[in-house]
Amino acid sequence: MTTFAAALAAKRPEQIALDDGKSRLGWADVDGILNRAANALLGRGLGDGGRVAVFAENSAETALAHVGGLIAGASTVPCNFHLSAAELAYILADSGARVLFVGPETAERGLEAARQAGVGIVVAWGSDLEAVNSAAAGSTQGPVVVAWATWLETADPADPPSDLAPRPHLLYTSGTTGRPKGTDLPPTMFAGGATVAEHLERLKENRFAAFGTHLVVGPMYHTGPLSGARLLAAGIPSVILGRFDAEATLRAIDENRVETSVMVPTHFIRLLALPEHVRRRYDVSSLRLVTHTGARCPVEVKRAMIEWWGPVIFEAYGATEVGTTNSITSEEWLAHPGSVGRAIPPFTAMILDDAGNEMPSGAEGRLFFKDSTGRGIVYHNDPEKTAAANVAPGVFSLGEIGYMDAEGYVYITDRFSDMVVSGGVNIYPAESEQVLIGHPKIADVACIGVPNTEMGEELKALVVPVDPADPPSELEVIEYCRERLSHYKCPRSVDIVDSIGRTTMAKVNKRELRAKYWTDAAGA
Secondary structure (H helix, E strand, O other): OOHHHHHHHHHOOOOEEEEOOOOEEEHHHHHHHHHHHHHHHHOOOOOOOOEEEEEOOOOHHHHHHHHHHHHOOOEEEEOOOOOOHHHHHHHHHHHOEEEEEEOOOOHHHHHHHHHHHOOOEEEEOOOOHHHHHHHHHOOOOOOEEEEHHHHHHOOOOOOOOOOOOOOOOEEEEOOOOOOOEEEEOOOOOOOOOOOHHHHHHHHOOOHHHHOOOEEEOOOOOOHHHHHHHHHHHOOOOEEEOOOOOHHHHHHHHHHHOOOEEEEOHHHHHHHHOOOHHHHOOOOOOOOOEEEEOOOOOOHHHHHHHHHHHOOOEEEEEEEOOOEEEEEEOHHHHHHOOOOOEEEOOOEEEEEEOOOOOEOOOOOOEEEEEEEOOOOOOOOOOOHHHHHHHEEEOOEEEEEEEEEEOOOOOEEEEEEOOOOEEEOOEEEOHHHHHHHHOOOOOEEEEEEEEEEEOOOEEEEEEEEEEOOOOOOOOHHHHHHHHHOOOOHHHOOOEEEEOOOOOOOOOOOOOHHHHHHHHHHHHHHO
16 A cells, blocks of 8 residues: 555545545545556556656546656656647657546547657546547557556556655646746755655645645646645545636535635635625635635735635745745735735845846836755756746746835736736747737737736737738637637737837837736726
8 A cells, every 4th residue: 555545544444535526535545546556657667757647627537647656756747638739749749758648528639649749658537438549540650548447457556666766747838939848846846855755754744734625726737736636645635626616616615624725816806706695605714724826916806815714815926937936924915915925945036127236125126036046947858948047047037027125025016028827827928929920811919918807817919910901800810829729828809900019120018018908907
């Protein structure tokens, strides 16, 4: 047995360890599945740091595939389940994944991506495997497709070795130049340890591990929701929800006496939008710690959540590449409303002007961080992008403009990078721009972030038509992009403009383009 699951199976035989609304698994069930999942991966020679990709919507199997990979000493690659086959194929090839796990919603795209990337085996759950195998049979180069249940049944149920080195997830962010960038789960978020056994012990030091049942509400290809899987390995029961539903979230908190979760501001906005009588229907008094991340939270939204749920809201500001750089408790935030908190070790926050000079307290400038370990931002297989992301060893920016008060609390006021944060998801406009410029009616295009009440920001395309008398329609532009990119990367709205203000060096001032929309929103 895996040590942690064996002990919990003996200590809490009746406790539900994992519940996704379809499966309710006890610790003994989890133990048996993880033994077999880990040994199946080890049987394919993946215990030397090899990689396996998980391309599936939230489910018990998604969590178990990740934890099984961890126990096998393999690095798992969480893949956004919205991706097209071509987008996924790039990640599979770049990461060197040798096994791909898919769910019923992603099986067809996953199979095609595996074929394109040369992945040898696809493990599927909840799918029409006859149809999937039929599709695979159409190509002599297709991967072997195995049902999740069969994959487990044919694996060794014995204890996997616990002296393997643990490996961090390899996560992919959207790309500023149209290609996503891979980055290992940073040391600030990865428990480390020389062996898997030591790693599992270190997971118990996670701030969530001091509490009870954890609720996963966001997609598990993000680091925050994925922490629910790692908490399972720390002995914390997990309840996993599918695509976000505000009332279902409250019901899950009430029925499971949930104590912790990770959410983004869009979740808060949707929860607060529920009618008062619906909100009062559910008891949320069990909550002890709810971390919010992904984007700035509007002051009035966060204040309302603290008034409703109490001082359990903990903000973690940072990025996939580096983890949390700043944090702030509810009590601190009430004294410093609007702040994303003070920098936490190993990071130091700095506000710099355009010339790189440090600014005094209260003065607005570019927000940078210094990592005392010297690591900074590191991209997989890309020393050039790594070098470009760090202005000096261990000194980097997340693309924000802001100021710092005399106590060291940071306030974000704008962005100087092009990245758009919509519902906690990072979107790089370059991907849509590269697609849209191929439209026969578009002469030039720039995509920018504009205000969206629920999502914080949304992507808007500013389109210069080839023929001003015959511009493309908004629907035509959006559909053209959606046929070629995952929908979340595409603009939600389109404005036809005479010019996007390119300089003679072909540069576009995105901040200037955004200014009108944000000024209009502020004055509305």
